[in-house]
Amino acid sequence: MIQIRRVFTHLEEIRHEFGPVADVPLLRGAIGAVLTNPFAGRYEPDILPMMDALQDVGLDMAQRLLKAMSVPAERIETYGKGAIVGAAGELEHGALWHVPGGYAMRELLGWKGDRNAYAKGQAEEKTGQPANALSIVPSTKKVGGPGAALDVPLTHINASYVRSHFDAIEVRVPGAPSADEIVFILAMTTGPRIHARVGGLKAADISQWNGLR
Amino acid sequence: MPAKIRKIIVQTDEVRVEMGRDVQPPVRKALAMAVIENPCAGRYVENLDELIAIGEELGGLLGARCVQALGIEPGQAQSYGKAAIVGEAGELEHAAAILHPKLGAPLRVAVEKGAALVPSSKKMGGLGTAIDVPLGHKDAAYVRSHFDAMEARVADAPRANEIVVAVVVTDSGRPLPRVGGLTVSEIKGVDGLR
Numbered sequence: 001m002i003q004i005r006r007v008f009t010h011l012e013e014i015r016h017e018f019g020p021v022a023d024v025p026l027l028r029g030a031i032g033a034v035l036t037n038p039f040a041g042r043y044e045p046d047i048l049p050m051m052d053a054l055q056d057v058g059l060d061m062a063q064r065l066l067k068a069m070s071v072p073a074e075r076i077e078t079y080g081k082g083a084i085v086g087a088a089g090e091l092e093h094g095a096l097w098h099v100p101g102g103y104a105m106r107e108l109l110g111w112k113g114d115r116n117a118y119a120k121g122q123a124e125e126k127t128g129q130p131a132n133a134l135s136i137v138p139s140t141k142k143v144g145g146p147g148a149a150l151d152v153p154l155t156h157i158n159a160s161y162v163r164s165h166f167d168a169i170e171v172r173v174p175g176a177p178s179a180d181e182i183v184f185i186l187a188m189t190t191g192p193r194i195h196a197r198v199g200g201l202k203a204a205d206i207s208q209w210n211g212l213r
Numbered sequence: 214m215p216a217k218i219r220k221i222i223v224q225t226d227e228v229r230v231e232m233g234r235d236v237q238p239p240v241r242k243a244l245a246m247a248v249i250e251n252p253c254a255g256r257y258v259e260n261l262d263e264l265i266a267i268g269e270e271l272g273g274l275l276g277a278r279c280v281q282a283l284g285i286e287p288g289q290a291q292s293y294g295k296a297a298i299v300g301e302a303g304e305l306e307h308a309a310a311i312l313h314p315k316l317g318a319p320l321r322v323a324v325e326k327g328a329a330l331v332p333s334s335k336k337m338g339g340l341g342t343a344i345d346v347p348l349g350h351k352d353a354a355y356v357r358s359h360f361d362a363m364e365a366r367v368a369d370a371p372r373a374n375e376i377v378v379a380v381v382v383t384d385s386g387r388p389l390p391r392v393g394g395l396t397v398s399e400i401k402g403v404d405g406l407r
Contacts, residue, residue, distance in 0.1 A: 005230040009282075013221040025220075036230075068225070068282070149368075173226075174343075174364040 001053045005181065006034035007061075008173045009068045019195040026194050030152065030171045030187040031065040033057060040088035040180035051096045054184070058097075058104030061186050066108060075190045077203070078165045079105050079133075080154040082185040083141040086177035094141035097184050102137035105186055109133040109157055134211040135160045146175050152187045156203060161213050163200025164192035216267040217250040219375070222367055223282050231388035240385035242363050244346070245278035247271055247378050254302040254374035264310035271378050272316035276323030279382035289384050290324035291397075292359040294348040295331050296379045298338040300371035308335035311378055321351075324382055328405040329354040338377075341368050346381045352402040357394025358386035 014026040035057070039047055066073060081101040083094030106113070110132035138153040138160075149172040156162035169187050177183050192203070201213060224244045228236050249271075252263050272295075280287055295316060297308035312333050321327030332347035332354075343366040350356035365379040386397075401407055 003230060005228070007225075007227040007229070009223075009225045011223040011282075013223075014219070015221075016219055018219075147364075170368040172366075 001038050001050055002057060003036040004033055004057065005036060006173070006176060007064070008032040008034070009065065010171060011068060014194050017194050022194060026189065026191050027069055027071060028169050028187070028189040029065055029069040030169055030185060031061050031068065032171055032173045032183045032185045033061055034173060034176045035182050035184060037086060037089045037093055037180050037182045039093055040086065047093065047096060051099055054096060054100035055103070057184070058100035058186070059107070061184070062104040062108045065186055065188060069188065071190060073109050076109055076188045077157060077191050078154040078167060078189045079109070079137050079157055080152045080169070080187045081105070081137050081139045082150045082152040082171065084144045084148050084150050084177055084183040084185070085141070086179045086181045087143065087145060088179035089143065089182060091141060091143055093182055097141070098139065101139070101184060101186055105137060105188065106133040129209045132157060134158045134209060136211060144177065146178055147172055150185065152185055154187060154189055158209070158211070159201065159206040159213050160211060161201045162203050162206065163198060164196035164202065167193050214252065214263060216247065216270050219248045219250070220370070221278065222246045223278050225282050226363065228388045234389060236388045238385070240383070240388050241283055242381060242383040243279040243282040244363050244365055244379060244381045245275040245282070246365055246367060247275060248367055248370040249376050249378060251300060251303045251307060251374050251376045253307055254300065261306065261310035264307055265314045268311035269315035269319060271311070272380070273319030273323060275378065275380035276320040276382060279380060280323055283382065283384050285384050287323060287325040290351060290382050291385055292348045292350050292361065292383045293320065293324060293327065293331055294333065294346040294363070294381045295320070296334045296344045296346040296365060298336055298342050298344050298371055298377040300373045300375045301337060301339060302373040303376060305335060305337060307376060311376065320380060324351055326402070327351040328402050330405060338371060340370060340372070341366060344379065346379050348381060348383060350397070350400070352405070353395065353400040354406050355395045356386070356397055356400065357392060358390035358396065361387050
């Protein structure tokens with residue numbers, strides 16, 4: 001069911017955007033795995049087995065991305081995920097990425113939750129800071145042709161409302177996806193927008209540890 | 214004056230399967246780009262030495278970033294290429310100044326040897342303009358399996374007063390080469406051609 005045709009990594013080291021030069025550059029990274037879409041060209045009612053099969057793909061991609069970024073997991077402050085489905089597939093095939101893509105990065109970054117509850121979409125009650133990677137992993141998906149660009153949303157790993165960390169990274173793999181392919185994407189960064197200054201909840205003020213604030 | 218770099222982008226592309234066939238070992242390319250301020254933007258500058266010096270600086274920096282991204286020893290690099298996209302307040306000659314006089318020497322150090330010409334392309338462009346960086350074998354330009362290209366593009370660059378400078382290094386040729394010509398095993402590597 002799983003055939004990985006191609007793996008594409010993208011790193012950005014941002015020193016400034018015409019404002020003060022950062023002491024430590026912001027690092028943003030994304031990885032795209034180009035997979036054969038086993039459901040291309042037909043309507044398949046039961047696609048859930050692919051979600052399970054993608055778990056290992058997600059974990060491998062998350063580890064590869066972190067390695068490509070050459071930073072310890074503790075420095076990752078935002079994440080996001082996405083999928084681009086080739087023309088012979090349907091949007092729902094991209095939705096298969098929700099659990100394996102999100103889970104992979106959250107486990108890598110220190111999430112201690114219940115994997116089975118997560119797969120069922122069940123929330124958990126927490127008090128204090130129970131771990132890292134508490135936030136839902138923001139996502140987007142589309143059906144697109146070769147070289148289609150996807151703006152992958154990014155939010156803070158512990159509190160979705162941290163305003164300085166709302167961001168997005170454009171990801172595209174030249175030449176993919178062809179009609180029978182899907183590009184699954186993970187993205188992570190080491191910090192807020194390079195010149196963040198529009199107020200709102202700060203990362204230092206996270207207090208509820210519920211993944212939101 | 215060293216290059217005023219706003220951002221550096223590094224991409225790797227690893228092809229494992231092509232047309233249903235395993236590519237073993239996978240073919241891998243790395244692209245490194247620097248978005249720099251164009252010190253000659255907005256006016257005609259006769260002497261382009263400043264850009265030539267920037268080219269020399271970036272040849273080493275971007276070549277090393279590519280080799281690092283591939284996780285290889287410099288001597289394992291097989292093909293290379295370079296390109297530049299000049300923002301609209303600059304002129305095409307600015308790309309030539311960066312690419313041609315001095316970028317090649319430090320790039321060749323980064324990939325060890327490099328007898329062959331470094332293939333290049335250049336254009337004027339705006340934000341998100343794509344350029345196809347031509348690739349050729351680093352020691353013998355006529356190696357047919359290594360004629361290739363890699364697309365380079367930065368979503369938010371070049372601004373009008375910026376230049377995107379790109380270098381590509383690979384550790385392999387095309388995924389399933391089968392159109393004949395000079396092969397890697399036949400390289401003499403003396404004149405840069407064969």
